[in-house]
Amino acid sequence: MIVKMKFINISGPRDDIDRVMDLYLSRYEIQLESALSELKTVENLRPFVEINPYREALLKAQQYVGYLSEPEKITPDTSMGLDDIFELIRVTNEEYLTFQSRKDVLKRRQEELQAKQKVIEPFRPMDGDLGKILSFKYITCRFGKLPSEQYQKMEKYLMNDLGAIFVKGQQDESSVYGAYFVSPGEAQKVDAVFRSLHFERIEIPPQYKGTPEQACRDLAQQIFDIQREMDDIDKEAARMLGEKAPRLVAARNRLEELAHNFDVRKMAARVADKKEDYYILCGWMADDDVEKFMEEAKDDDKIFIVVEDDHDSYFGEPPTKLENPKIFKPFEMFVRMYGLPAHGEIDPTVFVGITYSFIFGVMFGDVGQGLLLVIVGALIYHFKKAPLAGIIATAGIFSTIFGFMFGSIFGFEDIIKPLWLRPIDHMTTLPFVGKLNTVFIVSVAFGMGIIIIAMILHIVNGLREHDTQGTWFDANGAAGLVFYASVVAAIILFMTGHSMPAGVVLAVMFGLPLLLILFGKPITDRLKKKKAKQEEGAVMFLVQGFFELFETLLSYFSNTLSFVRIGAFAVSHAAMMEVVLMLAGAEEGSPNWVVIVLGNLFVCLMEGLVVGIQVLRLEYYEMFSRFYKGSGRAFDPYTKKNKNKGGA
DSSP: HHHHOOEEEEEEEEEHHHHHHHHTTGGOOEEEHHHHHHHHOOOOOOOOOOOOTTTTHHHHHHHHHHHHSGGGOOOTTOOOOOHHHHHHHHHHHHHHHHHHHHHHHHHHHHHHHHHHHHHHGGGGOSSSOOOHHOSSOOOOEEEEEEEEGGHHEEEEEEEOSSEEEEEEEEEOOOOEEEEEOOOOTTHHHHHHHHHHOOOOOOOOOOOOOOOHHHHHHHHHHHHHHHHHHHHHHHHHHHHHHTHHHHHHHHHHHHHHHHHHHGGGGTOOOEEEEOOOOOEEEEEEEEEHHHHHHHTTTOOOOEEEEEEEOOOGOOOOOOOBOOOOOOGGGGGHHHHOOOOOOOTTOOHHHHHHHHHHHHHHHTTTTTHHHHHHHHHHHHHHHHHOOOOHHHHHHHHHHHHHHHHHHHTTTTSSSSSOOOSSSSSTTTTETTTTTEEHHHHHHHHHHHHHHHHHHHHHHHHHHHHTOHHIIIISSTTTTTHHHHHHHHHHHHHHHHHHTOOOOOOOHHHHHHHHHHHHHHHHHHHHEEEETTOOOOOHHHHHHHHHHHHHHHHHHHHHHHHHHTTTHHHHHHHHHHHHHHHHHTTEEEEEGGGOOOHHHHHHHHHIIHHHHHHHHHHHIIIIIIIHHHHHOOOOOBOSSSSSSOTTOOOO
16 A cells, blocks of 8 residues: 655754754654755745765764674664764774874885885895895896897807806796896996897895895795784774774764764755744655654644645655555565556555466466475575565465465376366367367456456546546546446356347447547546647547557457466466476386476476566556556655664
8 A cells, every 4th residue: 555645844943953853853754855946935945055064973983883893793882972972983083093104104114125025036046145246346247137039049149158147037928037247348248238139137226135035035024024013003903993893883873863864954945034044844754654743743842843735835746655564565576667656546566466476376386386486485585585585485375276276286186186177188168169278268257357457446546536538438447347347248148158138238338338438538528628629620530539449449359368378377387297297207107206306496497487477467568557557756765764773
């Protein structure tokens, strides 16, 4: 059902808006509307331009709570006042920044050491004390790298008495690292040769000690020691935050409330007179919440509440809030997918829940597979609260029921006797038609009943909306209902061997409703004493009306036949399970249980998905299209009920 909404105006002294939000509105659901654009009759409205004083502290609180391990399991300490909260955030921020500054110094030192390690790392295979090598007076040393493809050329030049020695370091896919040694007198010549080989020099600072291997190990140890110091600082910071965890969580929660409540100013308006500055809030609340709110605030002389009953005093239609029994709650998902009902429209959730589950059960009737859907769906819905899982569980109940009706359990039809019939075998003889599958006949009859119910719902919606033409002269209104019900009654009488009404009666039953549908608009205009706008001539009106009427008749026929798919899937389900049992060798008396299990799983997943989609198609195209518009907007409360609100 749709919760009845009321539009309310709330006003009071400007400085009292935070108290009202915190004391009253934070405990109720209210969809706020912009007061500046919503209130038509109030003059001199101005916006609030204040900066949220809680936002910066809230960001810090959220940051520090985010550093905590499993903050959702921490019990908040709600004993703090607002001043205590701000002081907590200030002190925590100072302490944390102190830890961070110490860590930043170590981080910079670590990065410097990592840069040194990166420079010397490629030369680790080389022997020799770096301090001595870099201080040679009579030998020139050049560290660097050259492309791998040039390495062979370099060896050839060295073999030809170049007068230099190359000591190789590490090698990767593209480069060979190392150093060459040469006398100062030959240095210029050798440098030119190595430049021609694309040798790239690497400057080695003189502070390295020992061999490259020793230097790398020393640097790695220093980096490790620094990392350990930083980890110790992180532990200190975590310990500090852990000691304050209950207060930090409480501060975060309270600041979120206060910041959110303060932001209500975006939706509020100011009205300034000569004596005092006032705020105005307006929005939608559930009828029950309005009564509770007004009762709670009746003795508060700083708040003034007005419930608007005149539609002209506000813009737009009320938002839609659905409230249905728990078993039908998951089916709201299907309604939302199509579109929420307008506030004066019928909520189809219960109708969808019953028809969807019933049709699914007929199309997918099996005791074992139905129970499997119930168990799996119920477990997922219990732990994950997924609406689709709840729908599957409910549909599984009806699958189980019709499994007993059809006498099928995991595809076996010889274990239990059917309470009704076996879809694949049972036939019915009809006059002038012959033998037809009974399930097909029942499916069409069921579809006729559903279409009639949908028309009745359309009439109810039309009466609610005061839509004269839609209620009485529409193809889904009273005229269409009389025509279609007459056709159904005639078919039933004929198929059951009863006598038909007289021709004159049939002509009135069939002809009069069609004429009302054809001339529905002119009749409506005449009833409402409106002057009809005849843009086309009478002939064109009749031609257009004739084709529209013909299309309507075709839609009656096609929509009715569309329900044949219910019986078709019931039969196909039984046929598919026969195939599974045949492949498993069940007829031979020694079935392959692996094939049976896998076959049942396949049918559950594959056919269950197809059936679910087909039933939803029937809901949307054969039912919703006749009575439901889905033009409503969702109720989106600015505030949420907060029963565990901390005090400040």
